[in-house]
Amino acid sequence: MAERAGVTKQTVSNVVTGRVPVRPATEARVRDAIAELGYVPNLVARSLATGSTRTVGLFVPTVRAPFYAELVEHVEDVLEERGHRLLLCTTRLDGERARRHLAGLTSRSVDALLIAGDQGLTGHLPLLAGARFPVVLCAWEAGLPDGLPDGFPVVTLDYEHGGHLAGRHLLDLGHERVAVLASPAHGVRVAGFRRAFEEGGIALPDSAVHLAAEPTFRGGLEAAAAALRAAPGTTALFATHDLLAAAAVEAARTLGLSVPEDLSVVAHDDTPEGLLSRSPLTSVVLPKRDMARQAVEVALGALDAPASADLRPRLLRPELVLGDSTGRAPAHGGARRTVRP
Amino acid sequence: MAERAGVTKQTVSNVVTGRVPVRPATEARVRDAIAELGYVPNLVARSLATGSTRTVGLFVPTVRAPFYAELVEHVEDVLEERGHRLLLCTTRLDGERARRHLAGLTSRSVDALLIAGDQGLTGHLPLLAGARFPVVLCAWEAGLPDGLPDGFPVVTLDYEHGGHLAGRHLLDLGHERVAVLASPAHGVRVAGFRRAFEEGGIALPDSAVHLAAEPTFRGGLEAAAAALRAAPGTTALFATHDLLAAAAVEAARTLGLSVPEDLSVVAHDDTPEGLLSRSPLTSVVLPKRDMARQAVEVALGALDAPASADLRPRLLRPELVLGDSTGRAPAHGGARRTVRP
DNA sequence: CTGAAAGCGCTTACAG
DNA sequence: CTGAAAGCGCTTACAG
Numbered sequence: 001m002a003e004r005a006g007v008t009k010q011t012v013s014n015v016v017t018g019r020v021p022v023r024p025a026t027e028a029r030v031r032d033a034i035a036e037l038g039y040v041p042n043l044v045a046r047s048l049a050t051g052s053t054r055t056v057g058l059f060v061p062t063v064r065a066p067f068y069a070e071l072v073e074h075v076e077d078v079l080e081e082r083g084h085r086l087l088l089c090t091t092r093l094d095g096e097r098a099r100r101h102l103a104g105l106t107s108r109s110v111d112a113l114l115i116a117g118d119q120g121l122t123g124h125l126p127l128l129a130g131a132r133f134p135v136v137l138c139a140w141e142a143g144l145p146d147g148l149p150d151g152f153p154v155v156t157l158d159y160e161h162g163g164h165l166a167g168r169h170l171l172d173l174g175h176e177r178v179a180v181l182a183s184p185a186h187g188v189r190v191a192g193f194r195r196a197f198e199e200g201g202i203a204l205p206d207s208a209v210h211l212a213a214e215p216t217f218r219g220g221l222e223a224a225a226a227a228l229r230a231a232p233g234t235t236a237l238f239a240t241h242d243l244l245a246a247a248a249v250e251a252a253r254t255l256g257l258s259v260p261e262d263l264s265v266v267a268h269d270d271t272p273e274g275l276l277s278r279s280p281l282t283s284v285v286l287p288k289r290d291m292a293r294q295a296v297e298v299a300l301g302a303l304d305a306p307a308s309a310d311l312r313p314r315l316l317r318p319e320l321v322l323g324d325s326t327g328r329a330p331a332h333g334g335a336r337r338t339v340r341p
Numbered sequence: 342m343a344e345r346a347g348v349t350k351q352t353v354s355n356v357v358t359g360r361v362p363v364r365p366a367t368e369a370r371v372r373d374a375i376a377e378l379g380y381v382p383n384l385v386a387r388s389l390a391t392g393s394t395r396t397v398g399l400f401v402p403t404v405r406a407p408f409y410a411e412l413v414e415h416v417e418d419v420l421e422e423r424g425h426r427l428l429l430c431t432t433r434l435d436g437e438r439a440r441r442h443l444a445g446l447t448s449r450s451v452d453a454l455l456i457a458g459d460q461g462l463t464g465h466l467p468l469l470a471g472a473r474f475p476v477v478l479c480a481w482e483a484g485l486p487d488g489l490p491d492g493f494p495v496v497t498l499d500y501e502h503g504g505h506l507a508g509r510h511l512l513d514l515g516h517e518r519v520a521v522l523a524s525p526a527h528g529v530r531v532a533g534f535r536r537a538f539e540e541g542g543i544a545l546p547d548s549a550v551h552l553a554a555e556p557t558f559r560g561g562l563e564a565a566a567a568a569l570r571a572a573p574g575t576t577a578l579f580a581t582h583d584l585l586a587a588a589a590v591e592a593a594r595t596l597g598l599s600v601p602e603d604l605s606v607v608a609h610d611d612t613p614e615g616l617l618s619r620s621p622l623t624s625v626v627l628p629k630r631d632m633a634r635q636a637v638e639v640a641l642g643a644l645d646a647p648a649s650a651d652l653r654p655r656l657l658r659p660e661l662v663l664g665d666s667t668g669r670a671p672a673h674g675g676a677r678r679t680v681r682p
Numbered sequence: 683c684t685g686a687a688a689g690c691g692c693t694t695a696c697a698g
Numbered sequence: 699c700t701g702a703a704a705g706c707g708c709t710t711a712c713a714g
Binding site: 382383384385386387388389390391 | 706707708709710
């Protein structure tokens with residue numbers, strides 16, 4: 001303890017926490033002693049006394065996917081503003097792994113927990129009922145499973161609306177023959193896209209949706225080639241994630257099609273900078289930073305006022321950002337004109 | 342305390358920690374009580390008593406770069422094996438930010454700290470001297486700065502050797518006119534590449550090295566185009582990271598060159614699956630998992646036996662993994678033949 | 683093998 | 699405004 005050096009005793013605590021006013025002269029002496037001895041308060045002891053670790057846990061499926069990598073950094077930023085640290089756990093779509101980590105936290109080592117992404121956790125959600133701290137679900141695309149105990153706040157993105165924005169945009173540009181390149185997990189985005197076309201009086205057949213099982217450039221190339229081969233009159237593609245969209249543009253080039261003259265491509269969740277593509281793509285952009293902020297606020301807010309927690313899911317709305325990859329539908333039928341056999 | 346439920350007192354601690362043998366009958370009673378009451382030990386209290394938080398900090402510049410994203414997951418894996426948690430901090434190449442976070446840890450909230458990546462931290466390294474826990478540096482490409490206090494273990498990759506492997510491979514395939522696409526931070530890789538050619542009696546002029554300031558597909562396209570324009574006889578490219586390499590292949594296609602018939606491309610740190618490219622690239626592959634393991638072991642080992650820490654930097658050797666993107670140098674001079682004006 | 687005591691380093695009422 | 703005491707929930711020697 002630094003008290004020895006100065007003269008006072010646990011007045012040190014008072015000056016450090018600032019909870020109780022201390023006479024300037026005393027405070028100065030204490031601060032000198034602190035500086036001199038290089039005193040650093042023990043945060044573990046403080047946590048035990050206060051019951052708060054100033055640490056928040058975050059579960060994400062992986063940080064290798066750009067979406068989650070960005071989310072992690074946003075959460076970290078918000079946490080830092082509020083003086084909290086980040087305990088990270090990547091679940092790898094492995095419910096058992098998530099369960100183990102959850103068990104490892106169930107003991108006040110964290111003030112709150114954010115769980116992002118819906119894959120692989122569904123079966124283990126009831127476990128959360130035993131958590132001793134607030135848990136908030138975010139970036140949840142699928143519907144909430146029945147097993148989920150009541151009382152879990154959800155802060156997520158309106159993926160359906162994102163898909164709808166993409167569809168609306170293509171419709172507005174006059175596209176009627178379109179196809180979708182999608183990851184199997186992105187059904188909600190596809191549903192929104194489909195709804196937009198239905199509203200425009202156009203039914204999108206299941207055969208227009210091409211799944212790319214793996215989120216790779218190659219998978220995107222293949223899905224795009226398959227889509228254009230299956231429906232040569234296609235004038236626009238909707239790709240449900242960035243790598244798929246970038247691959248679609250390259251696939252079009254390979255087939256001798258110009259983007260956007262012959263083929264429009266709209267992406268979902270491409271970075272505005274278009275890291276992976278030749279030029280910035282028109283894309284549905286997700287308010288990840290907002291989601292991170294609200295998720296943290298709900299989680300930490302639940303600590304202060306457990307009762308006041310608003311349990312209606314918060315749905316944040318994506319926006320469409322225009323890039324170079326979309327344009328009016330060609331009068332002459334797009335891909336039909338030039339696609340090689 | 343669960344003791345009430347059973348009959349014993351802090352025998353609970355004995356059965357939970359397993360430190361002191363307990364009679365089976367007693368243990369059973371205690372375990373029943375634990376299960377019944379849903380007792381979970383308070384890890385914060387345990388940390389205060391034992392002096393160990395079972396948490397390790399990791400600083401990386403960002404998780405948005407695949408290299409660090411993978412490293413984070415590897416570190417997490419090794420930590421999990423050893424029963425530790427991961428406190429993550431992304432420094433964003435911002436020394437001031439790193440300093441703040443470091444200060445936030447300087448108080449036994451972490452058992453050890455791993456710092457990955459050299460950018461932006463150089464000036465703040467002396468601060469580490471004040472850390473109350475072992476610190477190990479990893480994935481450090483540049484030379485260690487003079488300001489670094491002695492006694493910091495370093496576990497890193499032999500980047501120079503990686504560049505050398507790439508150069509050696511191209512030389513073995515008969516390539517003599519080569520160019521390099523590099524990120525400005527990757528000077529060591531380029532130096533290794535250059536050394537290989539020097540050993541082969543070929544000097545690589547500075548003009549053969551093309552920098553891509555930003556790690557984007559677009560930047561890679563431009564650097565590759567510039568390289569092939571500047572030296573039309575070029576038969577091979579060395580790209581110092583995955584996105585650059587993937588872009589180089591697409592740039593070659595755009596110019597009407599076949600890979601690897603007209604142009605070979607060797608990457609550095611591409612994923613073996615080649616997520617970003619049309620087909621798996623020949624690439625220098627870095628033993629990240631090994632590095633993560635050794636870094637954690639050194640850090641945690643330093644806890645047990647502070648004196649025995651081996652302070653010689655550990656340099657882990659990359660390997661060359663063959664893909665579809667390299668082949669023998671064309672007899673007729675490669676790019677010269679077909680590049681458009 | 684089991685119980686009673688002290689201590690980890692803070693914070694928080696509670697008297698002076 | 700400042701000091702003395704109790705307590706946060708564990709673990710760790712130390713006696714029985």
